[in-house]
Amino acid sequence: MAKPVDPLKFWTEGTPMVPAAPIVNCPIATSLGVLGKKWTLLIIRDISMRKIERFSDLLKSVNGITPRVLSTRLKALESDGYIHRAEVQKTPKVVRWALTEKGWDALPILMSYVAFGSKWHADIVFADGQRRDITDVYPQSNLRNLEVSLDKKAW
Amino acid sequence: MAKPVDPLKFWTEGTPMVPAAPIVNCPIATSLGVLGKKWTLLIIRDISMRKIERFSDLLKSVNGITPRVLSTRLKALESDGYIHRAEVQKTPKVVRWALTEKGWDALPILMSYVAFGSKWHADIVFADGQRRDITDVYPQSNLRNLEVSLDKKAW
DNA sequence: CCGCATCCGGTAAGATACTG
DNA sequence: CAGTATCTTACCGGATGCGG
Numbered sequence: 001m002a003k004p005v006d007p008l009k010f011w012t013e014g015t016p017m018v019p020a021a022p023i024v025n026c027p028i029a030t031s032l033g034v035l036g037k038k039w040t041l042l043i044i045r046d047i048s049m050r051k052i053e054r055f056s057d058l059l060k061s062v063n064g065i066t067p068r069v070l071s072t073r074l075k076a077l078e079s080d081g082y083i084h085r086a087e088v089q090k091t092p093k094v095v096r097w098a099l100t101e102k103g104w105d106a107l108p109i110l111m112s113y114v115a116f117g118s119k120w121h122a123d124i125v126f127a128d129g130q131r132r133d134i135t136d137v138y139p140q141s142n143l144r145n146l147e148v149s150l151d152k153k154a155w
Numbered sequence: 156m157a158k159p160v161d162p163l164k165f166w167t168e169g170t171p172m173v174p175a176a177p178i179v180n181c182p183i184a185t186s187l188g189v190l191g192k193k194w195t196l197l198i199i200r201d202i203s204m205r206k207i208e209r210f211s212d213l214l215k216s217v218n219g220i221t222p223r224v225l226s227t228r229l230k231a232l233e234s235d236g237y238i239h240r241a242e243v244q245k246t247p248k249v250v251r252w253a254l255t256e257k258g259w260d261a262l263p264i265l266m267s268y269v270a271f272g273s274k275w276h277a278d279i280v281f282a283d284g285q286r287r288d289i290t291d292v293y294p295q296s297n298l299r300n301l302e303v304s305l306d307k308k309a310w
Numbered sequence: 311c312c313g314c315a316t317c318c319g320g321t322a323a324g325a326t327a328c329t330g
Numbered sequence: 331c332a333g334t335a336t337c338t339t340a341c342c343g344g345a346t347g348c349g350g
Contacts, residue, residue, distance in 0.1 A: 006205065008200070008204045008205070008269070009204055009205070010203075010204060010262070010293070010296070011203065011204065011206050017293065017295055017296065019292050019293055020291065020292060020293065020294050020295075021273070021281060021287050021291060021292045022281060022282040022283065023280060023281065023292075024280065024281065024282045025276075025279045025280050026197075026200070026272075026280075027268065027269045027271070027272025027273050027276060027280045028196060028197065028200055028265055028268040028269060028272060029197055029218075030272045030276040030279050030280055031268045031271050031272040031275075031276060032196065032197075032268065035268075035271075036193060036196070037193075038191060038192075038341095038342080041183060041187065041191070042181075042183065042184055042187075045163070045181070045183055048165075048166065049163045049164055049165060049166065050163070050164070051166050054312085054313090055312075055313050055314070056311095056312060056313075059313095063184075064343090065343095066342080066343055066344065066345095067313080067314065067315090068314085068315080068316090068342080068343080068344090069341095069342065069343080070314090071313080071314055071315080072342095090350080091350065092311065092312060092313095092350085093312060093313065093314095093350065094312080094313095095312085095313070095314095102275055105271060105274060105275065106271060107165070108267045108270060108271070109264070109267040109268060109271060110183055111267070112263045112264040112266070112267040113182065113183040113186045113187070113190075113264060114163070114182045114183060115263060116182070116186050116190075116260060116261060116263070116264060117181075117182025117183065117185045117186040118176070118182050119260060120186075120257055120260065121180075121182060121185040121186060124179075124180045124185050125178060125179065125180050125181075125182045125185055126176060126177060126178065126179065127177040127178075127179045128177065132176050136175065136176060137174050137175060137176045137178075138165070138172060138174055138175065139175050140172055140175075141165070141172060192322095193322095193323080194323095209331080209332085210331070210332050210333065211331060211332070211333090214332095219324095221323080221324060221325070221326090222332085222333065222334085223323080223324080223325090223333090223334080223335090224322090224323065224324080225333090226332085226333060226334080227322090227323090229333095247331055247332095248330090248331055248332060248333095249331075249332090250331080250332065250333090
């Protein structure tokens, strides 16, 4: 039943760009475990970008999430190595959820959504409703090529 | 009930990187409509990277999806402007699903997952099980900085 | 209080069959 | 070929409870 995975190529105007590495399983499908579930990226967003690290604070910052789902996601994220749990204090119990190196490496994924939203949902995202390139949202960083070049002249 | 959206910052070792643009709604949460649902990214992957554009072919290529869900996703993707439907021929009916410009702009999101999977799921993704940087998977493209620089020296 | 666990009803997803 | 129709199952949202 093991279906051979055909290489993932970019296609632009009939021109394929074949991967240079021998891919035997789709890296996208493989990455879409916990990361692909509802709420997960927003939890990582708040831990990484907003420094919100406690259960009750995440409950407030991730708008709409319920304690049940938050608890479930935190456990899954922990067992998959994205975050780790630190009991900072007991009575009253204080738990801190922090990103691991793997968790931090999910930030480019978040940023690709930021870039997409800044272009295609500018009316909702920005006060002035103007489209922005990611480099105009975070100019200090070096996010130059987050926009994958689909210009066929590039290859 | 409208909660004010605090700016999305990068945090590295206590150093925040504040966005230069006035964000009033989270671009990540806003982008996670159809895109955030199960199967959606894999459908876009196959249309964009594998040139699989027909219903029955997608049914085979997106491993595990059912016709009901595929139909639902294609409709949602269409109404949200990511793809469009073209009836190429009737009797026998042939339908082609193609990406719009908006749909093509989702490719950086896919690539960020490719990059993540190439690093953190290399044992599953690659035949030799070796970690790879995205620039080694697609050297011909200019994906240099898909790995968001989290080096604090960068700002 | 904080950090969850439990229970319950609704909705989305899986399995399979079927139609124009 | 390109989807529907139908049924079952898994997951999610909402309220509540409970130990430390």
